[in-house]
Amino acid sequence: MKIKAINGFKDILPEEAVRWRFMEEKARDIFGRFGAREIRLPILEKTELFARSIGEATDIVEKEMYTFADKGITMRPEGTASLLRAFIEHGLHVQQPVQRLYTIGPMFRHERPQKGRLRQFHQMDVEVIGAPEPAVDAELMAMGRMLLDELGISASLEINSLGCPDCRPGFRSRLIGFLENRRHRLCQDCRRRIDTNPLRVLDCKKPDCRAQVQEAPSILDALCDPCRDHFAAVCRGLEALGVDHGVNRFMVRGLDYYTRTTFEFITGDLGAQAAIGAGGRYDGLIEQLGGPALPGIGFAMGMERLALLMEQQETPLPRPATDLFVAALGEKAAAYAFPLVHELRRLGLSAAMDHSGRSLKAQMKQAGRTRANYTLIIGDNELEQQEAILRDMATRKQESVALQTDAAEQAHLLALRVRQNVIVHP
Ligand code: ATP
Ligand code: MG
Numbered sequence: 001m002k003i004k005a006i007n008g009f010k011d012i013l014p015e016e017a018v019r020w021r022f023m024e025e026k027a028r029d030i031f032g033r034f035g036a037r038e039i040r041l042p043i044l045e046k047t048e049l050f051a052r053s054i055g056e057a058t059d060i061v062e063k064e065m066y067t068f069a070d071k072g073i074t075m076r077p078e079g080t081a082s083l084l085r086a087f088i089e090h091g092l093h094v095q096q097p098v099q100r101l102y103t104i105g106p107m108f109r110h111e112r113p114q115k116g117r118l119r120q121f122h123q124m125d126v127e128v129i130g131a132p133e134p135a136v137d138a139e140l141m142a143m144g145r146m147l148l149d150e151l152g153i154s155a156s157l158e159i160n161s162l163g164c165p166d167c168r169p170g171f172r173s174r175l176i177g178f179l180e181n182r183r184h185r186l187c188q189d190c191r192r193r194i195d196t197n198p199l200r201v202l203d204c205k206k207p208d209c210r211a212q213v214q215e216a217p218s219i220l221d222a223l224c225d226p227c228r229d230h231f232a233a234v235c236r237g238l239e240a241l242g243v244d245h246g247v248n249r250f251m252v253r254g255l256d257y258y259t260r261t262t263f264e265f266i267t268g269d270l271g272a273q274a275a276i277g278a279g280g281r282y283d284g285l286i287e288q289l290g291g292p293a294l295p296g297i298g299f300a301m302g303m304e305r306l307a308l309l310m311e312q313q314e315t316p317l318p319r320p321a322t323d324l325f326v327a328a329l330g331e332k333a334a335a336y337a338f339p340l341v342h343e344l345r346r347l348g349l350s351a352a353m354d355h356s357g358r359s360l361k362a363q364m365k366q367a368g369r370t371r372a373n374y375t376l377i378i379g380d381n382e383l384e385q386q387e388a389i390l391r392d393m394a395t396r397k398q399e400s401v402a403l404q405t406d407a408a409e410q411a412h413l414l415a416l417r418v419r420q421n422v423i424v425h426p
Helices: 014-033 047-053 059-064 080-089 134-150 168-180 188-196 198-203 207-213 225-240 303-312 331-346 360-369 380-384 407-418
Strands: 044-046 066-068 073-075 099-108 120-129 156-161 259-266 275-281 296-302 322-329 351-353 372-379 387-392 398-402
Touching: 014 099, 014 120, 014 134, 014 303, 044 047, 044 080, 047 059, 047 073, 047 080, 080 099, 080 120, 080 296, 120 134, 120 303, 134 156, 134 225, 134 259, 134 275, 134 296, 156 225, 168 188, 168 198, 188 198, 198 207, 225 259, 259 296, 275 303, 296 303, 322 331, 322 360, 322 407, 331 351, 331 372, 331 380, 331 407, 360 372, 372 380, 372 407, 380 387, 387 407, 398 407
Parallel strands: 322 351, 322 372
Antiparallel strands: 044 073, 066 073, 099 120, 120 296, 156 259, 259 275, 275 296, 372 387, 387 398
């Protein structure tokens, strides 16, 4: 019996890994342009960390976490909590008042697997800690937009404000009043949410619930003056940076820690999995986790969804090539080529050869498969005359090259020949 991967856990095969590499490199590049530094975090954390940050009454904590109950530890379902835990633990705010950090890696949620929804999925997560200014919110969303643009992905940006501990409770009780009157028309989950997490009812995806909340009071009308000013400034900031966006008063994130700005990058191209990336402000969270009273804002992009969209939208990818393929014909030629290929690799080139004594035709085919820019053809006879043929695979032009006895010297000369601008360290 063959052993297969667990449902919801997916292999990323070499062809696909090229897309992932491209995506990651773009992200690192762009995050760096905005001054973010990388932080690498463990996958397991104490369960309490997620209960205290994401919230006890959220879908994630209630039913989606992979927890080792006897050990009190959980496989992280998202990145923000771990990142803040590390930030607080190492007192990173002492070094620098505003920190921009990012982390990339796998997250785990026990959900029903479907296209773009897995149990092990990956996020690229960016957080800015220590800056309350609305300009930072706009800048962060503009950064998300820049990443999507450079990955060739079109998406719309929706924003909302969830207010703060001053104005949200008032809105919450008004909303509860509104929902109570319609309780019998809401789904089972939403009936329960009225008591545990009423704001969540606003973004229930079920059509009946959606219809019911159309008339619900708007959080945007309930904001206190500072929250209203903040939200207006975020919108102005986005306009200043030319970032298109729409306001969606029904958007409520699935994590309890958000305050003020929340946002989502949305696509219509992935069926039910509309959110590509999402985030928001969490001004009280760091203190709630036992850290200093610092504001924060962040977002996470889902890499599986990005990869699917890149595939659909045919984002061009760099294709790996081999600098030089050495086609050695005969035992002596192979013995000569063996250390030569090694020396070429030592010089930083990608080089390959055949080890199974195949025919010239088969080896040329193999050179094509490895996308070789050049092929060096060495036969036993040529070796005796200290000569080989160098073929430019694109132009098909061939030239004769004098062979050196010393492999390192030969590699050096070939490197200069086949790679423009190569820096060769002798
Ligand atoms: P959704 O509404 O699709 O469940 P979410 O609100 O739970 O998303 P977040 O917790 O905000 O998502 O995570 C940010 C991003 O991570 C999402 O926009 C999505 O791209 C991705 N993501 C979340 N859960 C999954 C999953 N199970 N599989 C793949 N990607 C996911
Ligand atoms: Mg979810």
